[in-house]
Amino acid sequence: MTAIELDEASLETYRPTQHAPADFDDLWARTLQEARTYPVAVETRRVDAGLRLVDVDDLTFAGFGGERVSAWLVRPANATGPLPVVVEYNGYGGGRGVAHQHLLWAAAGFAHLFMDTRGQGSAWGNGGDTPDPHGSGPALPGFMTRGIESFETYYYRRLITDAVRAVDAVRDLPGIDTDRIVVKGASQGGGLALATAGLVDGLAGALIDVPFLCHIRRGIEVSDTDPYGEIVRYLAVHRGAIEQTLATLDYVDGMHHAARASAPALFSVALRDNVCPPSTVFAAQHAYAGPSEITRYAFNNHEGGQGHQERVQLDWLRARGLTPAEAS
Secondary structure, three states: OOOOOOOHHHHHOOOOOOOOOOOHHHHHHHHHHHHOOOOOOOEEEEEOOOOOOEEEEEEEEEOHHHOEEEEEEEEEOOOOOOEEEEEEEOOOOOOOOOHHHOOHHHHOOOEEEEEOOOOOOOOOOOOOOOOOOOOOOOOOOOOOOOOOOOOOOOHHHHHHHHHHHHHHHHHOOOOEEEEEEEEEEEOHHHHHHHHHHHHOOOOOEEEEEOOOOOOHHHHHHHOOOOOHHHHHHHHHHOHHHHHHHHHHHHOOOHHHHHOOOOOOEEEEEEOOOOOOOHHHHHHHHHHOOOOEEEEEEOOOOOOOOOHHHHHHHHHHHHHOOOOOHHHO
C-alpha cells in the first residue's frame, strides 16, 4: 500500500461492524483479577545515568502472572510532587533501551514511566530486560502468532495485562498525582495505551499515535507488511485455523477496547501508513467512547508525526490542566 488507502471523506465516516466476543468483558475482568492476586510489589533502585537534571530509577513491578516487568522511571531532579505521570509503552520489537533516551516528559515536569515489553527488545533500539517465560504452539517468527490458539494462551493477553499493571504500579508510588495519569504510545505502544484506556478507570488522558492492533481483521486484509503480515503467512500454513485465529484477535482489538474507554484521548494517524492503515486507526477513534480528537499527517507513512506530534501532545495536555504547575 503505497498511496492513500481511503480518501479523507471516507475515513471520516468509516465505522465498521464490531466483532467483540460476548464474553469480552468477563474474560478481561477475570484476567486482571487474577493478575491482581499478586501484589504489584513495586521495587525501585536509583541509578547513575550520567544525568544531572533528572532522577532515574530502575523500576520493576509484578505484571501478568506476578512476573517481574522492568521499566525506567524518570523524574525532574529533586521533585517534591505530587507530579502528573505519563506511562509509555513501546513499539513492536523494541525494549526499554537505556534511560537517557527518555527525557522529554521529565523535562516538561512530568514523572515518566517507560515500560519494557516482555520478550521483545532485539529487533531495533538498545535492548530490553523482561523475558516472556511462556511457551506456545507452532508460531511464525515475531509475536503476533505466539499462543494464538486461544485467548488464554495468547501473547498479547500477557502484554496488555502488563500495561494495565504499569498503571497500578505508578499509583503505588510516592510523589505521584494519581488523578493525573496519562497513558501513551505509538504503533504497538499506541495499541497498548488504547487497551489500557479501555480496561482502567480514572485515567486523565490517553495519547494514541498510529496505533497497531486496531480493526485487526481489516489490517490483515489491506496491510502489505508486518506485523499484520505475520498473521497472513501463519494462516497460509494453518488453513483450518482462520476462525479461531480471528476469534482470538478480537479479544485484543483496540476497536473493542476503545468502545469501553472514557478518558479524553488524542489520536494521530498517517494517511500513507502501510503498517497500521488509516482506516484501522479511524475505526478505533470512531469507536472511542470518551471524548477524542485526531491529528492527521497526510504525507507520512508509519513514522507519523514523531516530534511534531509530541509538541501537539504537550499543548493538548496543557489545555486540559494536566501539566505540572511550574510548566503551565
